[in-house]
Amino acid sequence: MTASVEEQQFTDLIAADSRIEPRDWMPDAYRKTLVRQISQHAHSEIIGMQPESNWITRAPSLKRKAILIAKVQDEAGHGLYLYSAAQTLGTSRDEMTDALIAGRARYSSIFNYPAPSWADIGSIGWLVDGAAICNQVPLCRASYGPYGRAMVRICKEESFHQRQGFEILLELMQGTAAQREMAQESVNRWYWPALMMFGPPDDDSPNSAQSMKWKIKRHSNDELRQRFVNMLVPQAAVLGVTLPDPDLRFNEATQLYDLGEIDWTEFHEVLAGRGPANAQRLQRRRDAHDDGRWVREAAAAYAHKMAAKPATDTADADVPNEAAS
Ligand SMILES: [Fe+2]
Numbered sequence: 101m102t103a104s105v106e107e108q109q110f111t112d113l114i115a116a117d118s119r120i121e122p123r124d125w126m127p128d129a130y131r132k133t134l135v136r137q138i139s140q141h142a143h144s145e146i147i148g149m150q151p152e153s154n155w156i157t158r159a160p161s162l163k164r165k166a167i168l169i170a171k172v173q174d175e176a177g178h179g180l181y182l183y184s185a186a187q188t189l190g191t192s193r194d195e196m197t198d199a200l201i202a203g204r205a206r207y208s209s210i211f212n213y214p215a216p217s218w219a220d221i222g223s224i225g226w227l228v229d230g231a232a233i234c235n236q237v238p239l240c241r242a243s244y245g246p247y248g249r250a251m252v253r254i255c256k257e258e259s260f261h262q263r264q265g266f267e268i269l270l271e272l273m274q275g276t277a278a279q280r281e282m283a284q285e286s287v288n289r290w291y292w293p294a295l296m297m298f299g300p301p302d303d304d305s306p307n308s309a310q311s312m313k314w315k316i317k318r319h320s321n322d323e324l325r326q327r328f329v330n331m332l333v334p335q336a337a338v339l340g341v342t343l344p345d346p347d348l349r350f351n352e353a354t355q356l357y358d359l360g361e362i363d364w365t366e367f368h369e370v371l372a373g374r375g376p377a378n379a380q381r382l383q384r385r386r387d388a389h390d391d392g393r394w395v396r397e398a399a400a401a402y403a404h405k406m407a408a409k410p411a412t413d414t415a416d417a418d419v420p421n422e423a424a425s
C-alpha cells in the first residue's frame with residue numbers, strides 16, 4: 101500500500117466521523133498532537149490529585165473524608181486510562197513520566213493554585229471539574245478511538261466530582277456567616293483561573309484549527325468558555341454565591357453572557373512556571389516518584405521471575421500445588 105492510499109483512508113475515516121485506531125496509518129503531526137494532548141491531560145489528572153489529597157486528613161467529617169478519598173482515587177484512575185491511551189501511540193509511560201518530573205511537560209495551570217481552605221474543595225469540584233466536563237464531553241467523540249473511549253468513563257466520574265463540589269458549597273452557603281464567607285472567598289479565587297482552563301482566546305490559539313480539522317477538538321476555546329458560564333450562572337444563583345465579574349451580564353442580542361476581561365498575563369505567568377504552586381507541585385511529584393522506586397523495582401523483579409517460569413507452572417498458578425512436582 102502506498103502512503104497516498106493510506107493517507108486517503110485516513111482522510112476518509114475522519115470525513116466519515118469514524119475512528120482512527122492504533123494500528124491505522126496516521127500523519128506524524130496527528131500522532132504528535134495526540135501524544136502531547138493526551139499526556140498533558142494525564143499529567144493534569146495526576147498533579148490534580150495534590151491540592152485535594154492534602155485535605156483528606158482534614159475533611160470535616162467521615163462522610164466528607166470517604167467522598168474525597170473516592171474522588172482523588174478517581175483522578176488517579178483517569179491518569180492511568182489516559183497514559184494507556186497515549187501509550188497506544190508509541191510513547192512509553194516512562195518517557196511521559198520523565199518529561200513531567202523533569203519539568204518539560206505541561207499540565208493544566210489550574211493545579212498550580214493553592215487550596216488553603218476547606219471551601220476550596222467545593223470550588224475545585226464545582227468550578228475546576230465543571231470546566232473539565234465542558235472541555236471533555238466533546239472529547240468523547242474525538243477521532244482517535246482510545247482517547248474517545250477513555251473520555252466516556254472519565255466524564256461520568258467528572259459529573260460526580262462536579263456535584264460533590266456543588267454540594268460542599270451548598271452546605272457551606274446554608275451554614276453560618278463565617279462559612280458563607282469562606283465559600284464566597286474561595287469562589288472568588290477559583291472563578292477566573294477556571295475560565296482560563298479553556299485556553300487562550302480563539303484568535304490567539306494557533307493549534308486549534310488543525311485539531312478541529314482532525315476532529316480531535318470539536319468546539320473553540322471561547323465557545324466552550326461561554327458554555328461553561330451559561331451553566332454556572334443559574335447554579336451560582338441556587339448556591340447564593342456571586343461570580344466575581346462585575347461585567348458579567350446576559351446579552352439579549354447574542355443570547356450569550358458577556359464576560360469581563362480575563363487576565364491573560366496571569367495565565368501566561370502560571371504557564372511559564374511562575375504560578376503560586378508550580379515548584380511545590382513538581383517537587384511533590386518528584387518525591388512521590390522517588391518514594392515509589394522500590395515498588396516499581398519489586399514489580400519488575402516479580403514480572404521477570406514469572407516470565408522465566410516454565411509455562412505449565414504459570415498456567416496452574418492459582419491452583420494449590422498438588423500435581424506439580
Ligand atoms: Fe479527572
Ligand SMILES: [Fe+2]
Nearest residue numbers: 175229258261
Ligand atoms: Fe475530577
